[in-house]
Amino acid sequence: MNLQSLDTPWQHAAKLRRILLLALILITSVIASSHMADILPHRGSTRIELAIVIVFATLFAWISIGFWEAMAGLYTLARRVDRFSITLGIEGDLSLDGSGARTAILIPVANEEAERVFAGIKATYQSLEKTGQIEHFDFFVLSDSSDPDHWVEEEIAWAETCRSLHAFNRIFYRRRRVNLKRKSGNIADFCRRWGKNYRYMIVLDADSVMAGHTLVRMVQAMERHPKVGILQTAPLAVNRETLIARTQQFANHVYSSMFAAGLHFIQLGDSHFWGHNAILRVAPFMEHCGLPELPGKPPRGGFIMSHDFVEAAFMRRGGWEVWLAYDLGGSYEEVPPTLLEELKRDRRWCQGNLQHIRIAFAKGLLSAHRALFLHGAMSYGSSLLWFVFITLSTVAAITEAFRTPVYFPQGRALFPDWPVWHPQWALTLLGTTAVILFMPKLFSVLLVLLKKGQAAQYGGRVRLFLSMVIEVFLSALFAPVRMLFHSKFVFITLLGRQVGWGPQQRSDLGTPWLEALRFHGFGTLLAIVWAAALFVINRSFFWWNSPIFIPLILSIPLSVWSSRASVGRSFRRLGLLLIPEEVNQPPELQSLERSLASEPQNFASSLQAGGFVKAVVHPLVNALHLALLRNKPRNITQAIASGRSGLLEKALSQGPPALSPKEKRIILYDPLMLRELHQRVWETPDDRIARLWRVAKD
Amino acid sequence: MNRVPPIREEVWHEAQQRVLAYLQCLRLPSPENLELALKALKQARAGLDHSPEAHPVTESWRALHRLLAEEPLPDAQDRGPLERKIPSPVGIQGLCGEIQPMPALNRGSMVPGKLR
Numbered sequence: 001m002n003l004q005s006l007d008t009p010w011q012h013a014a015k016l017r018r019i020l021l022l023a024l025i026l027i028t029s030v031i032a033s034s035h036m037a038d039i040l041p042h043r044g045s046t047r048i049e050l051a052i053v054i055v056f057a058t059l060f061a062w063i064s065i066g067f068w069e070a071m072a073g074l075y076t077l078a079r080r081v082d083r084f085s086i087t088l089g090i091e092g093d094l095s096l097d098g099s100g101a102r103t104a105i106l107i108p109v110a111n112e113e114a115e116r117v118f119a120g121i122k123a124t125y126q127s128l129e130k131t132g133q134i135e136h137f138d139f140f141v142l143s144d145s146s147d148p149d150h151w152v153e154e155e156i157a158w159a160e161t162c163r164s165l166h167a168f169n170r171i172f173y174r175r176r177r178v179n180l181k182r183k184s185g186n187i188a189d190f191c192r193r194w195g196k197n198y199r200y201m202i203v204l205d206a207d208s209v210m211a212g213h214t215l216v217r218m219v220q221a222m223e224r225h226p227k228v229g230i231l232q233t234a235p236l237a238v239n240r241e242t243l244i245a246r247t248q249q250f251a252n253h254v255y256s257s258m259f260a261a262g263l264h265f266i267q268l269g270d271s272h273f274w275g276h277n278a279i280l281r282v283a284p285f286m287e288h289c290g291l292p293e294l295p296g297k298p299p300r301g302g303f304i305m306s307h308d309f310v311e312a313a314f315m316r317r318g319g320w321e322v323w324l325a326y327d328l329g330g331s332y333e334e335v336p337p338t339l340l341e342e343l344k345r346d347r348r349w350c351q352g353n354l355q356h357i358r359i360a361f362a363k364g365l366l367s368a369h370r371a372l373f374l375h376g377a378m379s380y381g382s383s384l385l386w387f388v389f390i391t392l393s394t395v396a397a398i399t400e401a402f403r404t405p406v407y408f409p410q411g412r413a414l415f416p417d418w419p420v421w422h423p424q425w426a427l428t429l430l431g432t433t434a435v436i437l438f439m440p441k442l443f444s445v446l447l448v449l450l451k452k453g454q455a456a457q458y459g460g461r462v463r464l465f466l467s468m469v470i471e472v473f474l475s476a477l478f479a480p481v482r483m484l485f486h487s488k489f490v491f492i493t494l495l496g497r498q499v500g501w502g503p504q505q506r507s508d509l510g511t512p513w514l515e516a517l518r519f520h521g522f523g524t525l526l527a528i529v530w531a532a533a534l535f536v537i538n539r540s541f542f543w544w545n546s547p548i549f550i551p552l553i554l555s556i557p558l559s560v561w562s563s564r565a566s567v568g569r570s571f572r573r574l575g576l577l578l579i580p581e582e583v584n585q586p587p588e589l590q591s592l593e594r595s596l597a598s599e600p601q602n603f604a605s606s607l608q609a610g611g612f613v614k615a616v617v618h619p620l621v622n623a624l625h626l627a628l629l630r631n632k633p634r635n636i637t638q639a640i641a642s643g644r645s646g647l648l649e650k651a652l653s654q655g656p657p658a659l660s661p662k663e664k665r666i667i668l669y670d671p672l673m674l675r676e677l678h679q680r681v682w683e684t685p686d687d688r689i690a691r692l693w694r695v696a697k698d
Numbered sequence: 699m700n701r702v703p704p705i706r707e708e709v710w711h712e713a714q715q716r717v718l719a720y721l722q723c724l725r726l727p728s729p730e731n732l733e734l735a736l737k738a739l740k741q742a743r744a745g746l747d748h749s750p751e752a753h754p755v756t757e758s759w760r761a762l763h764r765l766l767a768e769e770p771l772p773d774a775q776d777r778g779p780l781e782r783k784i785p786s787p788v789g790i791q792g793l794c795g796e797i798q799p800m801p802a803l804n805r806g807s808m809v810p811g812k813l814r
Contacts, residue, residue: 138801158799173799188808196806290810314811362813606722619723628799682720683760685753687712695719696712 073262211330229320306352655692
């Protein structure tokens, strides 16, 4: 393999591009803000109006970043030549022979559906096998699952996958007993144990699927550019059926290529790491990317939650480059199936991103990564600012309605102070904001239309355009709901309250009405009160704010309706919100679909029970679990022995429903107890116990 | 002297079901299943003659376990490499080394970076 460093002066180009971006953002924001001040009755001269203008300026600067990045992406994609593309020069043979590079593919999981995880691994493995390069790769499923059922199901799925693919000693499974630092700790643990065996590691998410040729190309790119520490792909969202998820899939496919190209244009070798679907050079990662704990208590202190951004910053601090391979296909992920699942994820991300504010000012980091930390924090902070903006505007509108105008304030003045309201100026500003928000979407669609045959992948030109209109309409409906929740998350995090880190729901199960009521009830009530107050006090302001409070009032049915897979499928039948992977399904996704469509058939499927019961009852699962456990019987104190004896009797007489997850884990960790329980369950003459443990039929 | 009441046929039926359920989990072909089940039940009946206080279900399963321990599991058509890799449910301790869920350790260090 030809080893050569990047010979392009990207740092210089990056500097110029960032200065240009900053200038464009500042100019547009200053113009829009002064326009905003002019619109206000007192032209920004009162305290509340000044606050409104400041918040507006910040928000406008925020949306300008996205706009100008998208324009940079448009420029990059329209030129069709990118001298800084990291994938340049890797178009040749799909071969790693002679490179000596070994790559570990890591799949960290924590209480995920084992069936889905291993179906994804199977699809990726088979695709890689077809490239003929499988011998350069090993797979590691790194489990942090604490749920006893998930733990055992993972073991079964691992064994079954290895059996069906003849991949023993190629696909490995490790479960950590102590989940220190969660995902980042799990990967660090891998590095400490086996990192020295590999030059690269590719990190996947539990729902990731990657094409074999993409994996090989990623390794080739790393080999070609030895200064690169992290190479991130831009994953495409696929496989979801619910309306909200299909909307996001469509947006991801049509718009994200432009935004990703724009990010690349600005960042070049100072790019992001998104935590998955990326390749990392193991040695520098081990040297530079160990994560410290932050002083103080969570959520502001403690272990770093959103680790990926920090790892990218540390990699750059160590002198290694971080690139985004925005033009490399064959990288897939799934989006949350419902609005509530998305919001649950956002709550974790919000907490992690706000924690980054502290890191942004740490010594030794590059300014580009400091900016990324602040950008990440603003992703959620902007919602709170929007909320503040609406609140201030409402207060100003109500105050204005009740206040008697003072035309001749104290002091000398040539003219009276005449509060003026210019609706046509306000409309101009609204139009400008809409252009900033929606123009990139329109340009993205144009880019698709300009590429020969691309529009057909989205159902044709008309359907593509209609899908964009639907996406814009739905995004506008969901935006106030997201804003309210994100504001709450920021507020809660700033108050120092922590959130749990549970598993994500990855299946297309809809949101029940009661759950929607529980989550959206407060927002609905708030919007009703707010709308009613505006209607009575200031009618014109009421109409101006109707696009915000109407979606909030409708948030319960909106959340439920958009979570229905049946609704999403109806749109698909009409050829709307289609994505290319639905029109021409890639082999990897076909394989995944086949695996998930069929009933899971494995050596333990004859017993219909949860993982824990299978480990106790099923002789093969019991044997497999004991073999994987590798625990030698230890000398334990009399008190512990007595406690375990009591637990064994409880398990036997009361059955699995009486056991807590902790008690189940104790049993699963103890080979002697598990073996004895297996024997006693099978030989029990007591019919009730036999039925409890599923060794006798009801 | 207390006389042990005669065992009802339903209890033996239950023992038979239990033995068959266990063998079904081992995914042996039907003829092998039946042969092993018959042997186990026969041994259990003989055992009960010597210790009449024992229960047919317990005795049958223990007999089956002894049978499985005495001879290796018969080869079956649908027993793939996995079943051959997974150690027999009896004598587990001696066979634990057969499955390699992880490669051999090759330890390195990864020290947390500093943030000031």
